[in-house]
Structure formats: C-alpha cells, structure tokens
Amino acid sequence: MSDPILARVAAIPRTIAFVGLMGCGKSHIGRRVAALLGRPFHDSDAEIEAAAGRSVRDIFAELGEPAFREGERRVIARLIEGPPAVIATGGGAFVDPTTRAALRQKALCVWLRADLDLLVSRTAGRTTRPLLLTGDPRRILGELMEKRYPLYAEAQVVVDTRDEASEITTMRVIAAIAAHCQTEDR
Ligand code: S3P
Numbered sequence: 001m002s003d004p005i006l007a008r009v010a011a012i013p014r015t016i017a018f019v020g021l022m023g024c025g026k027s028h029i030g031r032r033v034a035a036l037l038g039r040p041f042h043d044s045d046a047e048i049e050a051a052a053g054r055s056v057r058d059i060f061a062e063l064g065e066p067a068f069r070e071g072e073r074r075v076i077a078r079l080i081e082g083p084p085a086v087i088a089t090g091g092g093a094f095v096d097p098t099t100r101a102a103l104r105q106k107a108l109c110v111w112l113r114a115d116l117d118l119l120v121s122r123t124a125g126r127t128t129r130p131l132l133l134t135g136d137p138r139r140i141l142g143e144l145m146e147k148r149y150p151l152y153a154e155a156q157v158v159v160d161t162r163d164e165a166s167e168i169t170t171m172r173v174i175a176a177i178a179a180h181c182q183t184e185d186r
Contacts, residue, residue: 023122
C-alpha cells in the first residue's frame, strides 16, 4: 500500500463504520484499519456491554432483544457524533432504519461481504452470539443473509472478504475507500 493512498484515506474527515453479518470480520479488520489510519477504534457491542454492565448474551437473556437494539441505537448515535474514528457495528445495527440513515449520513459505511461458508466457519464454536444459539447456525445465517444483504448493500463501499490473511483484507478495504472517495471527488 503506497503512503499517498493511506494518507488520502486518513485525511477523510468522516468516521468509517464497518457493517455486515456476524463473523465477517468487522471488529478484526476495523481495529487494523484504525491502527493504520491512527484513529480511535470503537466496537458498538463492547460499548453496549460496558454501558449495561453485562455481556450481549446476558442482555438478550435478561433484558430482551428490544432493549439491546435500543442500546445499540443510542451507542451508535453517540459514536458517530464524535471525532473521526473507526467503528465496528453489531450485525443488526444497519438493519435498523434510523441507525442506517444516521450512519449513511454521518459516516462512510463499509460492508464486509462474505459467503455463507466463511460466516459459518468464522462463527463456529463461539457462544457469545445469542441469535446463533437458537438453532442451526448455518440455517440462521442463511436466513439473515437473505433479509439483510439488500440492506447492507446500501453501504457506500462494499468489500468481499475471503479466507485470506487479515493484512490483505485490510489493504483491500483501504484501497476500496480510496477508490470510492476518488469517484466522489470527480
Ligand atoms: C447481532 C450481531 C452481534 C451482536 C448481537 C446481534 C446481529 O454482533 O450485536 O449478537 O443481530 O447480527 P457481531 O456482528 O459483531 O457478531
């Protein structure tokens, strides 16, 4: 990655928000992009957990999904008002019309698009995602893909993720953001 491309993306006066389904790599790649750009990184799930004093799984179990979604809306509304940063949003955040509109208006949204096999293998064996604990994860992820992919497609930048080194995905994300901004400038 040439320095001018990195410098161009670092100078974008907007927060970069990662959206996409569970397991696509929003937090992992988001953290790397933030480090490269010298920006703070925020994970919306972690912020909701800190505010509620319990894990996402416990919030779903004890307070219910609507309470989690309300917390998610509030946390993301606060984060996008802050100085330019990188945010990894929870997989359902961009599905909410208010949050989606706010993110599209205030941030540059990057959808990490992944195929079903990759999502299944990346989420396997984890017990932190309540939505995947209610049945067969492959079936649930498949249904969520059908419902959510048309909405994630509203992100300004789309990057296909593969089973590849995260350094490579990170660089492809930076290049895709730079290319998007160049088209916007024209
Ligand atoms: C959810 C995704 C999770 C978390 C919660 C609900 C979803 O975040 O917010 O379990 O609705 O897709 P990740 O996408 O970071 O796993």
